Amino acid sequence: MALTYVRRIGCWIALVLLLGCLIPVHAMQTSSGISGTVLEKETGMPVPGALALVADPKISAVTDKEGKFSLSLPPGIYELKVSFIGFRTIKQAVEVQSGMLPLTLGLETEEIGLDQVEVLSTGYQQIPKERATGSFAFLDQDLVDRRVSTSVLDRLEDVTPGLIFNRAGAINDPISIRGRSTLFGNTLPLIVIDNLPYEGPIENINPNDVASITVLKDAAAASIWGAQAGNGVIVITTKSGKFNQPIQVSLQSNLTMVEQQDLFYQPLMDVGDFIQQERNLFNSGFYNARITNAARLPVSPVVETLLAAREGRITEEEANARLNQFANQDSRGELSSYYFRPQFKQQNAVQVSGGGEKYRFNFSAGLDSNQEDIVGNDNRRITVNARQDWRLWDGKLDITTGIALVKSDRRVRTSLPNLYPYEKLTDGQGNPVPVVGLLNSRFVESTRDSELLDWRFIPLDEINRRNEKTTGMDWRANLGLSYKLIEGLTAQVQYQFWNNQNTFRNLESLDLYAVRHQINSFTQIDSEGNLSFPIPRASRLNQQLSNALSHNLRASLAYRLSRENHELNALGGW
Template identity: 40%
Template sequence: MKLTIFILIIALIQVSARGFGQKITLNTNHTPIEKVLQSITNQSGYEILYDLKDLKDQKVSLKLNNVSVEEAIKTVLKDLPFTYQIIKNNIVLKKEEPTFLERLAERWADRDVRGRVVDETGKPLPGASVRVKGKNTVANTNSEGEFVMKGLADDAVLLISYVGYKQLELPLKGTVMPLEIKLNQVTGELEEVAVKGSTGYQVIDKNHPGSFDVIDNELVNRTMGTSVLSRIEDLTPGVLFNKTRGANSTNQLLIRGRNTINSNTYPLIVLDNFPYDGDINNINPNDIESFTILKDASAAAIWGARAGNGVIVITTKRGKTAKPQVSLRSNVMVSEKPDQFYSSRISSSDFIDIERDLFNQGRYNALINATRLPQPLTPVIEILAKQRQGQLTVAEANAHIDKLRNQDVRNDLDRYFYQTAINQDNHLSVSGNTSGINYYLSGGWSKGIPNNLGDAQIDRVNLRTNNTFKVNNKLNIDVGLTYTKNMRNAGNGAATITPGASKSLYPYADLVDDQGNGLILVKDYRSAFTDT
């Protein structure tokens, strides 16, 4: 029995010796130090004790092959401010504390900084900002341009700035107090920008003798719109847009004004080097890379008489990279319907009182007694005329007029003629440029619902493919296909509702009945004349 116990004790001592004498093998790269220490624990059997916050965010890279535990710990802690102590089967890591002399030297290394900030002539700059680079320490100069900053490190760097002056970066090391800091004014120098456009035949730069403007893809995409013209509006001087109702694709755009009376004023459109005679609104603006607008007579030297009204050169997108690029763009813009009561307007009751007063003064007698093409009269004047002719009693006339006092035409306009505007624009494209082919394939769907029910509603589908086959260095073959389906629905809006004869709509006009059915509005001629 004693022999058995002795053999077991010897065996346990040997196992323990093997555990704590285990060699360490590690190969890590930018690994958190906690994981490295855990690996040493697993291989050696030693428990490693440390304060987790001291080693937080510390990472090490090392390669160890069959080394002792102590050598492994030394390698891990190399270049780190830590010491270690082996106590039985524990390894204790401690952060090195600076000595008294080190703390004293560090304290004396900090310095108080005093200085004065002036301009080129030596005039003080009050309110200048003095900031320590990489720190939150900031000071502002007083009325004499002076500042004081305490306890700054000797290797600190100051950033001095003042509105209208160039920022100065000043290292403190080696400087002598007090500082005299001079700032230089910012000059009006602008970087030169390379501007290049296209005439449809060749690329032109800023030295081109003619007048032209270039609108690149970045400017085109700054605004949202379902049409090309809405994207380039207000982006270039000298291009006028006709926004009046009834303007179509042939008269809604002018370059440098009208230069003819009866002839077509629309500029020439050049799409990918070829004249384009279709509606410019059928072109998907998301397919456009850039616009070049030629404004003066020099365009006629290239495109002849058709360029008399100016030229808009449109360059569409092409593939740019060997790797296929997929682009998806989707926009939705919602606009509330206009507030009909935003602007102050005479009330229906006040308008009727004015009409009654003018009627009593005889101001409408000529219109009432006219027999040849009599102009339309408002309902109140018709009622007063019938009362005077004995067709209505005073009570009946007042009852009809009082009913109109409570009517406001803006309620009908707001309900039946205006709506929330919604513009949707969706576009998907795939493009690429390889040694054998440059390809661009896109599809787009745009829908526009305007505020005014009478304005055109747009529902457009675009498909486009643009391919260049590179046969050899001297021969390229361009193949393209464009499909456009554009549906536009338009009607008469609120602006067309007038009594005619150059008269505006009276405020108590009744456009619908109580069931929402449209009512007849007298227009151009009196109802008594049209009914006979």
Template identity: 30%
Template sequence: MGRLLLLAGMKNFILYCTVAFGLGCYEGFSQDARVRIDTDVVLSVKEVFHLIESQTDYEFIYRPALLEGASPVKIARGEMRTGDLLDKILAPEYFSYEFYNNTIIVREKEGISGVTTAAQTVDIRGTVTDSKGNPLPGVTVLVKGGENGVVTDFDGNYHIEFVAGGGLSFSFMGFTPREVVVEAGSSVIDVQLEESVTALEEVVLASTGYQTISRERATGAFVSVAKEQLEKPASSVAERLVGVVPGLQSTVGAYGLVNFRVRGQSSLLADAQPLVVYDGFPVEGGLESINPNDVESITVLKDAAAASIWGAKSANGVIVVTSKQSKQGKLRVSVSSFVKTSGKLDLGYVNPIATGAEVIDYEQKGFDTDLFGGGSNPLPPAMFIVYPQSLAVTAMNEARLGRITPEDRDATLARLRGLNNQKQIRDYLLETPITQQYNVAVSGGGEHIANTLSILLEDRKTFFKGDEQERVLINYKNQTDLKDWLTFDFSGMLGYEKVKTNGVDLNFIHDLQPYDMLVNADGSLTDMSYLHYYMPNMEAFVPMDKFPYPDWSYNPISEIRNRDRTLTGLNSRFQAGLTFKMLEGLMFSPRIQYELFNTRGRSYYVEESFTVRNYINTTSRWNQDYDTSPVANIPKGGFLAQSKIRVRAYSFRNQLSFDRTLGEKHNINFIAGSEISDRVREFTQNPLAYGYNEKTRTIVESLTPSDKLVDWGGNSFRIPTAHGFQYDTDRYFSLYGNLGYTFDDRYTVTGSYRTDASNLISDDPEYRYSPFWSVGLGWQLGREGFMDKREWIDRLNLRLTYGYNGNVDKSTSFLPLININAEPDLYTGENTAGISDYGNPTLRWERTRTVNWGLDFSFFGRKLYGTLDLYDRKSTDLIALQSIPSVHGTDRQKLNSATMSNRGFEISLGTVLPIKGEDIVWSGSVNYSYNNNKITELYKNFYFASELSQGVTEAYVKGYDASTLWSYRYAGMVNTGTVSAPHLLPSFYGPDNEKFSFQNLPPGDGRQYLFDQGTRVAPRTLGLISSLKVYDFDFSFIITARFGHVFRRHGFNYHPMGDGNVTHVNKRYREVLDSDPSEVVPVPVDAEGQYFMWGEFTPYLDYLTVNASHIRFREISLGYSLPKNVRAKLGVYTLRFFAQANHVGGIFFNDYGEDPEYPMGNLKPQPVFTFGLDFSF
């Protein structure tokens, strides 16, 4: 019902837009439609056509071969009417054009008289088409040897009279001319022309967020993502960047969230994600807050010259996203939709548990011989009710206690051995992921106003039943010419998101034994309360029926049904600006952005849920006398937890820009401005509401702070009733400037400067106003005179840049910070606080110095093109945990004390090969990146072995890669007993190769005996993109590869047994049983009371580290566009069907079949298949 209402609302909305946009004050397809040029640029005629098509509703009819040899045109920054722009570029080339509704027909200027008047004539009619049968308007039909002729009309038809026995010639731009002899008696001659295409070089514009610069004038390292990649179906913008940008390494999470790293790691503790800029401003929510269908271009800024204009926020790189421009002209509607689905989780991979028989064998061995610590002692009758055990161990223990017979135990174990819950988990807990997305975009306007409105609707179900997401994004963009010298632009975004997380998670599934069944044979739910309690003791010694809720049963399926955990977000973003055209090339632009993001969390548990029943029962007061009835401390009824996060942010900018070519050879591009920004984040946590009634929206009674209460086990507690609050504010003030000078379109010098001040940095001006700057040189070597004879060189450009970027760690402060606890101390009743940071009085920006050498090239008409960049990055003043004298109250403190380097290179090669004109075209590109990371300065005088092996933030070590993987070297079994009474324990090598058992740690620093097995982050990455267009079909694929790194594979978990410690045996148990103890740690053969210690070492042994190199088939895409003549009959501009497959598979260079990015036991994306269409009218 809700979806029907939504669809009805969309229809009404489109109708409204049709009226609102259609009644605008515009002149249809007038030549007065304006085109905006962001910077002085040299474009080919074809590129100007593309520019006009992108900003208006015009479409051109022409063939590229007509433009062969046409001179590039210099176009100044500003706005021009379409007709004036066409006059400028076409008149010097002897072309003419004609407006036909929304179509512009371009043809050669010919001396054509309309009609021949010979005495003896024949009347010839016909149709001229291309090789696919599409009619060709504008074809010149001439009488051979004469000057008379006609031109085909819009449907490709022609009519001519001339002397019989003569010939006709047919010529059209982009096609091979054809001659036809007209025999006597002929009346109809249909002609088909063959296409002839010459590829033109692509013009790339780079946007820094503050300005747009042509590639020829840019000295920095940047990558613009291809338009074809941006048009692929995706739920987020980030998905379209994976594998296509050299130097941009991505990690795709199981739920589709993508993390990026630009040219290695440049910070130790601060945020390492690149800055996301949308339409000129950094934005809240990152790429996930942007409608991927509204994106016009994406530029990744990688070096100092490209990114330093963003100052203290740019050390991790900058991703600049530009939305599609508002359009003038009549109403146009674009619609797209797709459905994306994949299979359920592969339980054998994400939950690699042993078979039921293997689990019971392991449990039996541990229980009978006390191999695994604490399992053999009978559980005391009354004290261990809260210590659950598995069904198998419970049967073993009940037999030992004499409550059941050995025969009953053996029957129970035999039954459990034959059970397998994998199918029930798939059927009742797992969901088939599916995403449905609908997009509608409406554009139109008048001579002085342009509008675009878009709506995205998305529904998504994820891996677990009860988890789902809804998203709505509405974007509006307007540009209005108030005067010839004044333009106003406005954009707004309204986003709504609803996320439900009622399902279980992977950790819950990991905790299930293979014989833990969810439903009975008759379909009824099983009682799985044994997961929380030792039920035989509960039933024997606890008056369960006397508690507030006599029902103690538990089942995850019913729990999913009895809770509503929802996050709701209502987000908005508004941008507005004015552009004053003061003088030729000089503009002043004040702009503002305001964002308001509201997220509300609401978790409601109905009274029937186990969460409610269990908490109220276990917090009841009871004297542990079976005949005494417990007294509830908390009122019965549902639970309601609520929280709220509010983020308010604004940025205000004044910018003066100048872009002008003086004389014939001097181009100056300059911007200068000031910017202030303020961001406030507020978090509020309401106390849990007990006794809540969802229907009446009331609670039974309000709870107030109380004295200590006593629960059913005699433990003291207080009912939390205090609100939790958190308030953060970030304020920045910035001054910036950028200057570029180009001489004779060959030599370019650039420079940028920015200073940032922030409340996050020390108030000492020496540190607060640290500048960030860059300089760059560019040389268009291919335009030198001595290169003129090398016609195979299209472009050859050398670049050199040097400069500084910045970063900030928001987790520390230049003043000491304390956290005030919301609740008073349980025993003293006093309010307490703790020191969260001791303060860094010289806190300053992290700085990254980058040197970049670059080469851009294009050869043989873009049949081979690419870039090569070499870089050296040095990050200084990095925040790190540094050792300090303990007299300060701590022995470690976050200080600006570390230095790190990243050195590497990136190469990108591409080609465009027309195989048969524009009908069959193959294009491809390959990018390869190498990065070497090293911490060059860091003072820390001592490392615990656990810090290094577990890889926490304290594991950074001077002289090593920041992502180094540290391991214990396994030394086989060592005898810790005597010759007559041996006690064999696994061991590892300590200092001087001395063997230490798993029960002992060597004295001293962990660096003395742990060793580095390599980096966890691939230093070498590769991306391959290939596309093939065959008439109206297009096919493409993306392959990514990573080499030179390592990861820890899945190993046996050596799970101990004990009170409340249920054993979970994974599938590597068989490997342990079949392996040599000198190579793989075995299961103990004697009683081992310290078995729990083994888990401190076994996950971090060297033999678990394997090669992480792999090749991944990231994407395969297939599309079909209806031919133009069919679209014309249907009354649509475009109509395209597409299918796409992602996460198709990979080749993994390890012997265990594990995916290094998603190791066994972790969530792993399944192959995803997408089907959809898009059309416009």
């Protein structure tokens, strides 16, 4: 009995040992899966670090430095997904049978750039944000399009740290980067469009054509662009088409209304206090030199009233009554009623883009029409932009052409008068009345019965009487060639021609005070009292023409070496 029991246990042990030896042999005989290699489709170079993924069952692997990976899978049909930053993701159905399935996959470069990495442009090269040195601000297309406006500068406001808008400065000094770096020189930052300097006004750039903006703000900008970057650099990249993309058409139209200026928003000295200060200055003799000046310089209505009382032409009671009337008047009310209005900004744009395997394009056109805040004044702008790219010789040669045309015009029909705080534009019945012009009121009244032209300045009679027009034509053409000499080494040549023509035309009739003042000022009187007019008693025409152009040529060599987690970049040229 014991012997039989021992024999049974021995048999069981022998069976277990036999199964243990057979199981590994069976496993090796049934091992299956995918053994793949990931390469760059254009160059055939391995892609280390690419992710190979099968969703069901969820299993993944990362390629080694030779671009190889291995996935152990039972026989069946799977969807394999291979992805890497800067390349298009591949999805491919594979059938796994017994054994390892050899597979070679080619990744195509993602032409729209590194979507997973924020890439900025220095004007010479595009680099990931984390590799950029110095201080900069980067605006992608979402930030650029965040605000509706016809001006690129408006799109930069509130989203660009270090960019200062000089609201109270000169009209030719709208912005500065990190403060002012010069006292008497050019204060504007350098503008770079599509890697080449742009010397025209930034207002000519249609924001709907902008893909991204990089603002370089410190010494790193000077290390790239030299002394001309002393005020900072604004690098603008315009939109381009995409390879292997169907034709896309985009239409955009918007209307923006800006409420009328509130002239009472800014706190000012009370009119009564202002008049009291003028009274104190008059009593101290401050205005005596101006009153007796042979050039008949103008003085305010308050000073004229005080002078009339001092000379006995009116009584003290009449003077006080006038001063009290002035104290109850505020010129801002009538300026708001007759001159200011809401602004309307209308923007229309159309864009057509697309591309094939070797060609891509982007065509756009825009029409902006703005009603300004002063009655009768408006401006408009027409923009046309065309960019085309070719990729030839198996991707070794890239050709880029572009042309941008901007036609702008601005009409001024009304100019805003400069009034004393208490001056009125109308009388009690709403009729236009004269205000202080370029000469004092005493002398102007003495000429009323002479043969001179009317020397009074009546602002309301001049609304919509001006005929001032500024027209600008700005265009630039670009040509770029890029050739891959060897792996990682690229030669580039870029050329840009820019031309800007501006015409200013101002036809002023006798309805305008400035014209009558000039004619009267040069009128001569002979010994017999006869008048002669060296300046004809007619309209005057002021016309100015300007033409500017530039040529920019740049040749460079760029080298890029990437090994696993390391990257070497070198750039040189002329």
